[in-house]
Amino acid sequence: MGIDLARFHQTFFEESFEGLDAMESALLRLSPQTADREAINGIFRAAHSIKGGAATFGFNEVSAFTHLLETLLDEMRAGVRPVGGAEIDVLLRAVDVLRELLHAARDGGSADPAAVQQIGDALTRLLATPAADDGTPPRAAPSAAPPGTWRIRFVPQPQIFTSGNDPLRILRALSQLGELDVCCDTTRLPGLADADPERCYLAWELVLRSACDREAIAEVFAWVEDECELSIEPWRADGDACADTSASARRQAAEAQPLRLIEGGRTTDGAVAEPAARTAQRTESSSIRVATEKIDSLINLVGELVITEAMLQQLARTLDPVMHEKLLAGLALLDRNTRQIQEAVMATRMLPVDFVFSRFPRVVRDLAAKLGKQVRLQTVGEATELDKSVIECIADPLTHLVRNAIDHGIERPAERIAAGKDATGTIRLSAAHQGGHIVIEVADDGRGLDRTRIIAKARERGLAAAETMSDEEVWRLIFEPGFSTAETVTDVSGRGVGMDVVKKNVDALSGTIEVASTAGWGTRITIRLPLTLAILDGMSVRVGDEVFIIPLASVAESLQPSPGQIRSVAGCARVIKLRNEYVPLVSLREIYGVRTGAHDPAHGLVVVLESGGRRIAAVVDELVGQQQVVIKSIESNYRRVPGISGATILGDGRVALITDVAEILRIGSRAQAA
Amino acid sequence: MDTTIVRSAPPASAPPLDSASGGEFLTFRLGDEEYGVDILKVQEIRGYDTVTRIPDAPAFIKGVINLRGTIVPVVDLRMKLSVGRVAYDAFTVMIILNLGRRIVGVVVDSVSDVIALKPDQVRPAPEIGTVIDTRHIIGIGTIDERMLILLDIERLMLSADMQLVGQAA
Amino acid sequence: MKRILAVDDSASMRQMVAFTLKSAGFEVAEAADGAIALEMAKKESFSLVLCDVNMPNMDGIALVRALRQLPAYKFTPLLMLTTESGAEKKQEGKQAGATGWLVKPFNPDQLIATVNKVIG
Numbered sequence: 001m002g003i004d005l006a007r008f009h010q011t012f013f014e015e016s017f018e019g020l021d022a023m024e025s026a027l028l029r030l031s032p033q034t035a036d037r038e039a040i041n042g043i044f045r046a047a048h049s050i051k052g053g054a055a056t057f058g059f060n061e062v063s064a065f066t067h068l069l070e071t072l073l074d075e076m077r078a079g080v081r082p083v084g085g086a087e088i089d090v091l092l093r094a095v096d097v098l099r100e101l102l103h104a105a106r107d108g109g110s111a112d113p114a115a116v117q118q119i120g121d122a123l124t125r126l127l128a129t130p131a132a133d134d135g136t137p138p139r140a141a142p143s144a145a146p147p148g149t150w151r152i153r154f155v156p157q158p159q160i161f162t163s164g165n166d167p168l169r170i171l172r173a174l175s176q177l178g179e180l181d182v183c184c185d186t187t188r189l190p191g192l193a194d195a196d197p198e199r200c201y202l203a204w205e206l207v208l209r210s211a212c213d214r215e216a217i218a219e220v221f222a223w224v225e226d227e228c229e230l231s232i233e234p235w236r237a238d239g240d241a242c243a244d245t246s247a248s249a250r251r252q253a254a255e256a257q258p259l260r261l262i263e264g265g266r267t268t269d270g271a272v273a274e275p276a277a278r279t280a281q282r283t284e285s286s287s288i289r290v291a292t293e294k295i296d297s298l299i300n301l302v303g304e305l306v307i308t309e310a311m312l313q314q315l316a317r318t319l320d321p322v323m324h325e326k327l328l329a330g331l332a333l334l335d336r337n338t339r340q341i342q343e344a345v346m347a348t349r350m351l352p353v354d355f356v357f358s359r360f361p362r363v364v365r366d367l368a369a370k371l372g373k374q375v376r377l378q379t380v381g382e383a384t385e386l387d388k389s390v391i392e393c394i395a396d397p398l399t400h401l402v403r404n405a406i407d408h409g410i411e412r413p414a415e416r417i418a419a420g421k422d423a424t425g426t427i428r429l430s431a432a433h434q435g436g437h438i439v440i441e442v443a444d445d446g447r448g449l450d451r452t453r454i455i456a457k458a459r460e461r462g463l464a465a466a467e468t469m470s471d472e473e474v475w476r477l478i479f480e481p482g483f484s485t486a487e488t489v490t491d492v493s494g495r496g497v498g499m500d501v502v503k504k505n506v507d508a509l510s511g512t513i514e515v516a517s518t519a520g521w522g523t524r525i526t527i528r529l530p531l532t533l534a535i536l537d538g539m540s541v542r543v544g545d546e547v548f549i550i551p552l553a554s555v556a557e558s559l560q561p562s563p564g565q566i567r568s569v570a571g572c573a574r575v576i577k578l579r580n581e582y583v584p585l586v587s588l589r590e591i592y593g594v595r596t597g598a599h600d601p602a603h604g605l606v607v608v609l610e611s612g613g614r615r616i617a618a619v620v621d622e623l624v625g626q627q628q629v630v631i632k633s634i635e636s637n638y639r640r641v642p643g644i645s646g647a648t649i650l651g652d653g654r655v656a657l658i659t660d661v662a663e664i665l666r667i668g669s670r671a672q673a674a
Numbered sequence: 675m676d677t678t679i680v681r682s683a684p685p686a687s688a689p690p691l692d693s694a695s696g697g698e699f700l701t702f703r704l705g706d707e708e709y710g711v712d713i714l715k716v717q718e719i720r721g722y723d724t725v726t727r728i729p730d731a732p733a734f735i736k737g738v739i740n741l742r743g744t745i746v747p748v749v750d751l752r753m754k755l756s757v758g759r760v761a762y763d764a765f766t767v768m769i770i771l772n773l774g775r776r777i778v779g780v781v782v783d784s785v786s787d788v789i790a791l792k793p794d795q796v797r798p799a800p801e802i803g804t805v806i807d808t809r810h811i812i813g814i815g816t817i818d819e820r821m822l823i824l825l826d827i828e829r830l831m832l833s834a835d836m837q838l839v840g841q842a843a
Numbered sequence: 844m845k846r847i848l849a850v851d852d853s854a855s856m857r858q859m860v861a862f863t864l865k866s867a868g869f870e871v872a873e874a875a876d877g878a879i880a881l882e883m884a885k886k887e888s889f890s891l892v893l894c895d896v897n898m899p900n901m902d903g904i905a906l907v908r909a910l911r912q913l914p915a916y917k918f919t920p921l922l923m924l925t926t927e928s929g930a931e932k933k934q935e936g937k938q939a940g941a942t943g944w945l946v947k948p949f950n951p952d953q954l955i956a957t958v959n960k961v962i963g
């Protein structure tokens with residue numbers, strides 16, 4: 001049968017990588033003192049599945065390697081092998097090797113043979129040290145019987161049918177090995193009245209002429225060897241098998257007569273069960289895999305639905321509510337259903353932040369060991385969900401922050417003790433929802449940022465830095481391109497990517513990043529991100545005849561400025577006085593080159609925009625309203641537009657552009673500097 | 675100038691579809707000249723819709739429209755080439771072009787018909803003075819008394835001159 | 844058509860078993876663990892159950908034991924998909940009421956041959 005197993009490879013790799021991740025996180029939770037049986041069982045199961053799949057799909061290197069791992073785990077879960085630090089270490093490294101082997105098997109490369117060899121040896125060495133009890137039973141030496149004729153006596157136990165086995169099937173299988181003479185022994189068969197159709201009363205004397213060996217015959221009986229009396233002997237004499245068997249036995253020719261009776265009993269049983277199938281509901285497994293593109297296309301379609309629905313609502317507003325009562329009621333229902341569909345569809349893209357957090361125990365463990373530091377990792381709010389695309393974009397920046405915290409934040413044990421701190425430092429990763437945002441914090445209890453050194457470093461790099469700057473302003477310097485506070489560039493965090501890359505990534509997600517730090521007490525970095533990149537809560541503003549959408553998250557406040565609140569600085573640049581602060585003022589009309597509509601500054605409104613801790617006031621003509629909008633790309637068919645991050649479609653089908661607040665801030669500060 | 679929506683059938687005398695540089699072309703007018711574009715690149719023809727202006731775009735890029743959920747830029751070729759009469763009314767039409775990875779709307783004076791040209795009806799573009807750069811012309815098609823300038827519309831629309839595509843910084 | 848229930852927590856193994864048996868003309872339902880399988884078996888009837896041994900929630904041994912308690916599955920062939928290393932598992936499975944086993948790794952041909960042997 002030509003089934004191409006390659007069609008299952010994708011699933012195999014996906015589940016194997018998931019299995020490895022699960023093994024890794026379980027191993028990291030295992031500590032020698034608290035060797036939790038269920039955890040070890042889980043790790044074993046994962047290894048076991050990978051081995052089974054790898055062997056089935058022909059990835060022999062993977063299955064051979066996993067076999068070593070599995071054997072070790074099997075001894076651990078049986079309690080005959082201690083779960084010590086050394087074992088956990090080797091297992092963790094084995095997981096890495098396995099991951100490499102799987103990558104190689106999938107992508108056609110090859111894993112580092114030295115690593116495979118080294119960890120394979122380590123596993124073998126561990127296995128060679130005797131466990132408390134060797135669980136494997138001794139294997140019987142295969143008997144080398146000569147080919148020829150075999151005499152087989154097969155006396156099944158009466159209840160053999162209750163294991164689902166059927167002597168008839170076994171006789172059929174034997175007949176496929178060669179020429180089979182069958183004598184049925186019916187001595188145990190009671191009278192029909194006493195016979196229980198669920199029991200087997202028959203026994204067989206068999207003569208098999210076959211070149212097969214004893215093993216092959218035993219194999220046929222393998223499933224029932226504990227449910228029958230069985231003897232398999234080579235038989236030299238040629239002759240009638242039946243004539244030669246026990247004289248006390250009443251014999252019959254091996255017609256399946258009695259078997260038919262038994263089969264009849266089973267048929268009846270089967271017939272009872274059959275109708276149940278008709279009424280049964282098919283239950284499927286609890287989750288399915290769906291390609292991301294399918295979900296994305298679903299999200300786009302729902303976006304269309306939301307727009308169409310908004311369009312209908314707009315049209316309906318012109319209708320007489322009395323005359324169109326039913327239509328309007330239907331539209332209200334449609335509105336509710338549409339929102340629900342939208343939420344449900346968006347939820348399919350939501351993943352717990354644990355998808356990123358789960359990598360950190362390993363990162364922390366490895367890095368701390370490498371740097372000779374003691375670090376404890378605390379995670380809070382792993383179940384907090386956010387959009388898959390956001391998760392993907394945030395993984396690297398977070399890794400960088402965590403590495404930075406270990407590398408630069410947490411002190412060496414001696415230094416910590418000298419400072420009166422616990423020798424083990426703590427890194428706390430937390431995630432929580434706040435409105436339409438997720439807030440992720442990376443906090444350490446290390447030495448904190450060094451104000452003086454940052455200022456000195458900034459000057460060295462030619463950045464504007466003054467002693468008079470507030471802490472907040474100083475901390476912001478670390479996000480400037482090319483800035484690095486490490487005195488020596490380590491291979492840990494000095495990979496050429498710095499905090500500026502972290503900031504850029506966060507900006508790209510329309511997020512914000514903040515730093516709080518106290519010398520000697522630690523540093524806390526807070527990232528705020530939208531939950532999803534597909535939908536945005538927007539404030540629509542009118543500028544001339546045009547409507548723009550400003551992300552609500554970036555709107556600090558909006559106000560009608562009083563005369564005298566706006567001032568010119570150095571001739572042209574303008575600022576607005578907000579309480580005790582002067583905020584630079586820009587006109588969206590000028591930035592976007594709007595030429596329509598009367599421009600009456602006296603009636604203009606000011607929207608204060610905030611991004612990355614900086615503020616700017618933008619003059620608009622009118623605040624139209626707030627609405628949730630579906631973000632569309634302009635760049636898929638056009639190019640990037642300065643000051644614009646994307647577009648959306650309004651209820652009336654028109655396109656509105658979305659303001660890129662971070663860029664407005666940049667444009668604004670350039671204008672101020674000019 | 676009268677505006678015509680695509681006629682369903684080509685003239686009876688039209689030759690059958692052929693390969694090479696022949697093929698079926700959608701013809702349209704720009705000023706005094708008649709142009710043709712590969713019909714396979716044409717997604718649809720629409721009336722001129724509400725267009726949202728884009729900041730920082732040249733005047734001939736009218737803005738973007740919502741084409742069933744996709745944001746599509748619209749170029750007014752009449753303005754770009756300074757031909758015809760630039761007006762937007764009920765008769766103004768847009769050709770929606772599907773250029774593989776990109777969708778672009780183009781405003782022209784009027785759309786005429788779809789004609790099939792045999793390779794022998796297509797000559798290489800001479801170095802004559804048309805408003806369009808010769809590099810963006812496949813050839814000149816002749817059918818009866820008509821002369822068509824056959825455009826390499828994909829190349830034209832994606833050229834730097836059109837400013838529709840971001841230039842590598 | 845003979846209906847078979849394939850139980851394995853590994854999606855790839857499950858897919859392979861299901862696909863192979865479907866191409867051999869059987870109707871196949873799938874379950875990702877013993878607990879799900881047991882629920883399915885209660886609602887529908889199957890001519891054969893193929894189950895992995897190591898599974899979360901309810902392992903193969905427990906599933907076999909539970910199925911054998913059900914009148915509808917008193918005589919139904921229940922095969923365990925096991926690895927060679929699980930010699931004692933075979934015994935444990937047999938004691939729970941399994942009909943037999945199929946040793947992993949197996950190829951599609953071996954699977955079909957075994958299934959045909961049992962319910963063909």
